[in-house]
Amino acid sequence: MRVLFRIAYRNLREHQTKTLIIGSIIALGMLVLVVGNSVLDTATAGIETSYTQNFTGDIIIAAEGVETPGLTIDSAFTAEGATPIIPDFDETVAYLTGYDGVSAVNPLILGIASAQIEGTGFGIVQLYGVDPERYQTFFPDNIRLLEGSFLTPEQDGAIVLSTASLEMLEETAARNIGVGDRILVTAQNEITGTKIRELEIAGIFEFIAEAQTLQLVSFISLTDIRILNGMTAQVSDAVIAAADFSSDEDSLFGGGGLLGDTTAAAGTSDDLFGGGLVEAVETSDSEIDFESILGDTSQRDLLGQTDESAWNYILLRLDNPDQAERMVAELNREFSAGGMELVAFEWIDGAGTVAQLTNTLKIVFNWLIVVVAVVAVIIIMNTLVISVTERIPEIGTMRAIGARRNFVRRMIVAETLMIAVVFGSVGILAGMGVTGILGATGIESSNQVLQIFMGGPVLSPVVSTTSVVQSFAAVVLVGIFASLYPASIALGIQPVTAMNQN
Amino acid sequence: MAIVTLSDVHKVYPLGKTEVHAVQGVSFDIEEGDFISIAGPSGSGKSTILNMIGCIDTPTEGSVTIDGTVTNDLNDNEITTLRHKVLGFIFQSFNLVPVLNVYENIEFPLLLGKSIPAKAERKEWIEYIVGEVGLDRWMNHKPNELSGGQRQRVAIARALATKPRIVLADEPTANLDSKTGEQIIELMKQVNTDLGTTFIFSTHDHTIVEIADHVIRLQDGKVIKNERRSSSDESEAIGAGSGTTADRAGE
Known part of the structure; x- marks a missing residue:
């Protein structure tokens, strides 16, 4: 040799x-x-x-039918139609939380909207609707709060604005904007059309990681993003099915009173149909005021109520991120076998084109x-x-x-x-x-x-x-x-x- | 006992649309220890016969038997092993490996066998044969640092390295001046005498043919003379292939 x-x-x-x-x-x-x-x-x-440490987690779960989880603004613009809602959210979260190899889960709602201030300042913002406590546990160190505070649970009408969005608004408004200022956020969705919400700036932040495509992300309270996204359909369906408003006129108009038994719409319906109005109708000897009754907006309000179990994505943190590819395949097999209308993606699929x-x-x-x-x-x-x-x-x-x-x-x-x-x-x-x-x-x-x-x-x-x-x-x-x-x-x-x- | 036997050997080469009958029904035996010259003019078939004896070419018809083995049906590995064990080669153009020095060139065939001798054993044997060919002082020189005669001495030493029973030399003096040529032939004769190695060489040099003790003369692919000389310079005609006649070498 x-x-x-x-x-x-x-x-x-x-x-x-x-x-x-x-x-x-x-x-x-x-x-x-x-x-x-x-x-x-x-x-x-x-x-x-x-x-993975700031935006996507290791695995992204979406409802079946989602081809690309658009977590970034570039993919949000290219996504077709509204992102479907995760079915059976609570059961899904429970299933994923107990899944071997999963260390944490974080649900997420995504939206895109235009932001205005005093009718002059204008900018595009990508909205993340998050459960504040869960989000901050899942991504403990991903943002730097510069002013104000982060969202708190149950908080409504608030937005935590990114510095990039703030700068865009300040530039177009030609003035300084800060915590406490109110902005109008306008979004369009396929379910309820155009929605406008007035939100108070609760805080100003920046992402610690310098990923340019995510600098327009701002955090918004859950109720508001659900309204902007038209995430009310499930509540409506549930209430309508229970009260059977559309198909059973007897229960709506017949029976002992004009509105019949209102207990079917228990909980929320008590405030709407019970109390003074029903009592007044039942006890009044005077002529029925049909105009005032038909002009009642309570049904519309009910239909407009947000679905608290409506989420677009669930992000998963793994014990071993190197196993992500294998686990995605495994989860997709199990979703398919179990008839769960879900699909799992690797982080890169949700990370946008860049x-x-x-x-x-x-x-x-x-x-x-x-x-x-x-x-x-x-x-x-x-x-x-x-x-x-x-x-x-x-x-x-x-x-x-x-x-x-x-x-x-x-x-x-x-x-x-x-x-x-x-x-x-x-x-x-x-x-x-x-x-x-x-x-x-x-x-x-x-x-x-x-x-x-x-x-x-x-x-x-x-x-x-x-x-x-x-x-x-x-x-x-x-x-x-x-x-x-x-x-x-x-x-x-x-x-x-x-x-x-x- | 014959160490080489050719039986009715033919060799036909295609040449365009025609065929060249280089060897036509040649038969002869070579005894072990012979110092034999295959002589003849250019194109007489002597190189072809030498190649077939050296198992680097095969006959179109007939058989070649080397050391009791009929070579016709051997596969490449078997024939390579036979060449390595039984045959040594000396080429007209020396054909040394240019990147190896004298010692390494001589050692090279020893490294090709299945069982490679120990380094010390190799060294002792190589030094002996280098001494035999008179190149003691040139062991570390590359072929391009040697004269033609020295290179041919290296080639002789390399041919002897595996202690073959037969050494084939194709026109070994053709590229040398006459004096050096004589020295090389004398050296081969000396090795033949000292080690009993059979030497078969092709040549058209009359002087060299004179030294051989067995001469096979070819013409147009046929043996025209096959004679063995005794020490008293009496020649003995040997029955051989077509056209064989008893004659005195050089006549």
């Missing part, structure tokens, strides 16, 4: 120029591969941490590297073919004096692998060095688009073990592939060619 490497090494040394040209191509390829993948890995890891673009960029980059590798293979292969052709008498002689075909094959592979591994390692080490320098100095960019891809204004890449291992595997594969054709030529050299050279 040693003689193989001795011959391989000396042949490479003998043809220094050729070796250096091929070696430089390999080394440069490996350098680019290591640096590129390290930068992309760091950016991806940064984006993943940023999104985070997905980073992944795409990495795939594109690796394909580019594949193309470069193919070119490198062809260059190395051609050079080796020339080298083998020049050595026909030498190889023929080796065969004549007792070298088996396998020896010749191994000799060619050893030569190719040696050049690939030696120069590939040099390239990988250089790549690690360059990545180390970039990591120490940091790659800064004031360009917002670049910042999105970098996961922030400064990217400090670190060498990823995966990148090094992949690069080394790539260079070995390049070496093996590049040696196949030259080896086949060498194997075709007959011992008699040694004589023919005479």
Whole structure:
């Protein structure tokens, strides 16, 4: 075996120029591969941490029919129609909370609206309706409150505005805006049409993670986002079904009194139908005032009441985030088998186009590297073919004096692998060095688009073990592939060619 | 006992749409320890016969038997093993591995076998044969640092490294000046005498043919003379293939 490497090494040394040209191509390829993948890995890891720890959790659960969970403003704009509501919310939460490997759950309502102040200031805001306590437990350190306070449970008519939204409003309103100011938020939904809510700014905050696409997110009290989103249908359905308002006129108008038995709409209906009005109708001897009765808005108010179990998404935090892909598949299997109208997504699916673009960029980059590798293979292969052709008498002689075909094959592979591994390692080490320098100095960019891809204004890449291992595997594969054709030529050299050279 | 036997060997090469009959029904035996010259003009078939004896070419018809083994039906690995164990080669153009030095070139065939001798054993044997060929001081030199004669000495040493029973030499002196050529032939003769190795060499050099103790003369792919010489310079005709006649070498 040693003689193989001795011959391989000396042949490479003998043809220094050729070796250096091929070696430089390999080394440069490996350098680019290591640096590129390290930068992309760091950016991806940064984006993943940023999104999973601040916005998406590890897994996103949505109602069946959701194709992409649009947690970011870019995906909110591209989403078609209203986001369906999670069915059987309480049971679903209970099921997911007890699911093996899930450490926390956080429900979420999403909305998008225009914000106005005093009819002048204007801006688009993405609204997150959250259970304040659950949200802050799920994402304990993701925001920095600059002014005022975060939402409190049961709080209505409040919004906690992001600095980016605030700046947009201040710019258009041409004045300072702060806690206590009131803004008009207008949203359109397919169920109840246009809805306008006046909200008081309860606080001003910024996300600690610098993810540009999420800077327009503001937090809004649950009742208000449900009204803006038209999340009342379920309450209406429930009440209508119970009272059977639409199909049973007797129970509505007949019976002992005008409104009949109002107990069916227990709870909320007591205030609406019980008490003074019913009593007045029942006890009055005077003519019935149909106009006043038909002008009653109580049914409409009932229908307009929000559904407190209406949520768009449930975010899951896992004990081991690396298991997310496996668990998504497992959950989807179980949802399907159990007839649960739910679908599970990985965080990246809800992270919007930018985070997905980073992944795409990495795939594109690796394909580019594949193309470069193919070119490198062809260059190395051609050079080796020339080298083998020049050595026909030498190889023929080796065969004549007792070298088996396998020896010749191994000799060619050893030569190719040696050049690939030696120069590939040099390239990988250089790549690690360059990545180390970039990591120490940091790659800064004031360009917002670049910042999105970098996961922030400064990217400090670190060498990823995966990148090094992949690069080394790539260079070995390049070496093996590049040696196949030259080896086949060498194997075709007959011992008699040694004589023919005479 | 014959160490090499050719029986009615034919070799036909395609040449465009025609065929070249390089060897036509050649039969002869070579005894172990022979110092034999296969002589003849260019195109007479001597290299083809040497290649078939060396198992690097196969006959179109007939059989070649080396050391009791009929080579026709051996597969590549078997034939490679046979070459490695029984045969040594000396080429007209020396054919040394250019990136290996003298010592390494001689050692190379020893590293190709299934059982590789121990390093010390190799070293002792290589130093012996390097001494035999007179290249003690050149062990660490590369082939391109040696003269033609020195390179051929290395080739002889390499051919002897595996202690083969037969050494084949194809025009071993063709690329050497006459004086060096003579020295090389003398060296081969000396090894033949010292180690009992059978030497089979092709040549068209009359001077060299004179030294051989068994001469097979070819013409147009046929044996025209096959004679063994005794020490008293009496020649003995040997029954052989077509066209064989008893004659005195060089006549």
